[in-house]
């Protein structure tokens with residue numbers, strides 16, 4: 723069996739600007755393969771179609787052209803195999819943390835005893851057992867983002883699609899969550915696509931960093947990060963990669979990218 727989990731081929735997304743009657747090409751000709759257990763990070767200037775790409779893989783948005791296969795099957799809509807985590811944590815404010823995490827399995831009619839087991843497990847994985855009876859407004863931002871993660875992990879997805887999930891967190895909380903996500907993804911054998919604005923975060927978390935050009939977003943470069951985990955952001959190797967990705971991003975933002983996708 724092939725270990726390719728997500729395969730995009732010549733994928734594109736257009737929007738119609740109803741006010742101007744123009745077509746906006748959000749991303750274009752995206753060809754990308756992600757294998758089982760791989761953690762890829764995606765970086766690129768604002769508006770280059772990163773979220774659009776993630777939404778097409780999630781099945782939230784229809785593609786305009788090309789093809790997306792997940793586990794060999796065309797994506798026709800959202801599915802339990804793909805979990806999405808946003809920058810704004812999606813928690814019900816009127817439910818306790820535990821009830822929030824229980825929500826998915828309850829909806830699916832999982833037997834109560836099994837729900838209890840699964841929820842206990844996932845709360846311990848994200849380190850939130852002690853806070854389980856609190857309401858979202860009683861949690862710190864970092865705890866809320868952990869809770870959002872618990873809420874999707876309890877559904878045992880194979881793929882985690884994350885759209886700048888840590889962008890609103892303070893530096894310290896962010897560093898803790900980065901480390902935990904990195905460990906958790908390996909332990910749970912998750913395939914992860916993680917969008918970020920931070921070059922450091924992209925290099926810290928990714929097995930590969932995908933750099934996209936300014937709109938219409940295309941893949942400019944696919945940089946392999948061959949460093950052992952946990953990574954040391956102060957090491958010369960790490961800084962070398964950071965410089966490479968920084969350079970790509972600067973080029974993309976300055977619109978200096980050759981339209982054929984050649985650079986450097």
Ligand SMILES: Nc1ncnc2c1ncn2[C@@H]1O[C@H](COP(=O)(O)OP(=O)(O)O)[C@@H](O)[C@H]1O
Pocket residue numbers: 737738739746747748766767768769770771772773774775937
């Ligand atoms: N629903 C929509 N309708 C019209 N234009 C959209 C819509 N969603 C995104 N766009 C446009 O598509 C482009 C890419 O957006 P997005 O995928 O959100 O980029 P990114 O996540 O990289 O910032 C932007 O120019 C944005 O304005």
Ligand SMILES: [Mg+2]
Pocket residue numbers: 772773774885
């Ligand atoms: Mg976005």
